Amino acid sequence: MPLQHYLKQFFAADKKYGSKDRRHITHLCYCYFRSGNALQHLSAEERIRISLYLCSDTLEGWTGLFSEDWVTAHSKEVAQRIAFIQQEGIAFQPGSIFPWLDECSPDMDTAAFTQSHLQQPLVFLRIRPRQEKQVLQVLENNNIVYSRPEQNCIALAPGSKADQLLQINQQVVVQDLSSQRIGSLFTHIHKPGTNQVWDCCAASGGKSILAYDMLPDIRLTVSDVRASIIHNLKQRFVEAGIRNYQSFVADLTSKAGIPRSDMFAGKFDVIICDAPCSGSGTWGRTPEQLTFFTPAQIQQYAILQKQIIATSATAVARNGYFLYITCSVFKKENEEQLAYIQEQTGMQVVASGLYQGFTERADTMYAALFVKS
Numbered sequence: 561m562p563l564q565h566y567l568k569q570f571f572a573a574d575k576k577y578g579s580k581d582r583r584h585i586t587h588l589c590y591c592y593f594r595s596g597n598a599l600q601h602l603s604a605e606e607r608i609r610i611s612l613y614l615c616s617d618t619l620e621g622w623t624g625l626f627s628e629d630w631v632t633a634h635s636k637e638v639a640q641r642i643a644f645i646q647q648e649g650i651a652f653q654p655g656s657i658f659p660w661l662d663e664c665s666p667d668m669d670t671a672a673f674t675q676s677h678l679q680q681p682l683v684f685l686r687i688r689p690r691q692e693k694q695v696l697q698v699l700e701n702n703n704i705v706y707s708r709p710e711q712n713c714i715a716l717a718p719g720s721k722a723d724q725l726l727q728i729n730q731q732v733v734v735q736d737l738s739s740q741r742i743g744s745l746f747t748h749i750h751k752p753g754t755n756q757v758w759d760c761c762a763a764s765g766g767k768s769i770l771a772y773d774m775l776p777d778i779r780l781t782v783s784d785v786r787a788s789i790i791h792n793l794k795q796r797f798v799e800a801g802i803r804n805y806q807s808f809v810a811d812l813t814s815k816a817g818i819p820r821s822d823m824f825a826g827k828f829d830v831i832i833c834d835a836p837c838s839g840s841g842t843w844g845r846t847p848e849q850l851t852f853f854t855p856a857q858i859q860q861y862a863i864l865q866k867q868i869i870a871t872s873a874t875a876v877a878r879n880g881y882f883l884y885i886t887c888s889v890f891k892k893e894n895e896e897q898l899a900y901i902q903e904q905t906g907m908q909v910v911a912s913g914l915y916q917g918f919t920e921r922a923d924t925m926y927a928a929l930f931v932k933s
């Protein structure tokens with residue numbers, strides 16, 4: 561169970577905690593998990609205290625937990641906070657926060673990646689076409705502090721109220737920076753006429769809305785193994801103004817899972833395969849995974865991904881495109897799947913790479929775009 565849901569249930573079951581208590585307990589639990597596997601030799605209390613020191617940009621409200629020299633030495637820079645606690649004799653190796661570095665994509669800056677878990681990622685919004693002026697006006701009128709890492713991207717501090725002031729899905733979509741950058745791969749797609757696009761692991765449609773906003777003349781088909789998430793997608797599409805699309809529920813581990821699979825062969829100009837994965841590029845948002853993840857899961861995901869690829873890739877039309885995406889940092893789910901797709905389908909790589917969002921307090925993702933010439 562995600563920590564967020566666990567805490568919600570915990571607070572609902574015991575009403576004695578006021579809103580400030582809930583906020584503080586939540587913060588301490590998240591700090592505790594952010595240190596991953598690095599401070600496991602300490603007692604829980606001490607681990608919470610040291611993690612709090614490492615993860616906080618400011619000790620305001622918490623100074624009573626630390627001696628005066630610790631408070632004075634506290635820096636805004638994570639690297640300096642790490643250096644200080646090491647100098648104080650606490651055995652802390654940032655590399656142990658995330659102990660599966662050998663499994664990671666070779667291109668990754670592993671030192672920066674492990675350290676990034678000590679900081680909560682930002683919230684990113686994607687401005688939808690023709691909404692920029694109104695969106696910026698709302699942010700300015702409400703004195704919201706933001707930055708723009710990309711023309712259509714708004715980066716906000718966690719807990720910012722901006723999403724309550726804007727029309728979500730209509731004016732902006734909540735979408736991580738790396739997902740937004742993956743959208744630029746759609747600029748490689750050149751095809752006259754209608755683009756038949758199948759988002760085959762659609763969840764609530766984040767990538768579908770991105771494709772809708774970026775590809776001209778698009779006809780969407782969406783599916784997922786979970787009926788409940790397709791229900792959410794339909795609601796979201798209403799808000800996003802997407803009307804003409806087909807949807808169905810399908811388990812793509814085998815062709816038998818697709819209704820009328822014979823109708824699908826070679827039908828789609830673009831297939832988006834945003835596959836189920838370990839999510840290891842997003843653990844800055846769910847740091848409890850650093851404690852509960854077991855490496856055997858990497859292989860399980862890799863098998864599931866291969867099955868989904870094998871089923872969905874047969875539906876790519878001649879001169880069509882296949883976009884494989886994960887939010888994982890593991891090479892078994894990324895580069896090794898690229899090799900598998902090439903080998904199994906003969907499709908050619910147009911572009912591929914790891915989107916190292918952790919350098920900008922965003923998620924890390926992998927994408928590979930193929931063409932079937």
Ligand SMILES: C[S@@+](CC[C@H](N)C(=O)[O-])C[C@H]1O[C@@H](n2cnc3c(N)ncnc32)[C@H](O)[C@@H]1O
Pocket residue numbers: 760761762763764765766767768783784785786789810811812813834835836837868
């Ligand atoms: C990474 S999420 C997709 C996120 C989505 N594209 C977005 O942008 O919001 C992967 C999705 O794959 C779905 N999935 C898992 N196993 C599947 C299977 N066997 N067949 C089809 N979809 C599956 C999950 O239900 C999940 O919604």
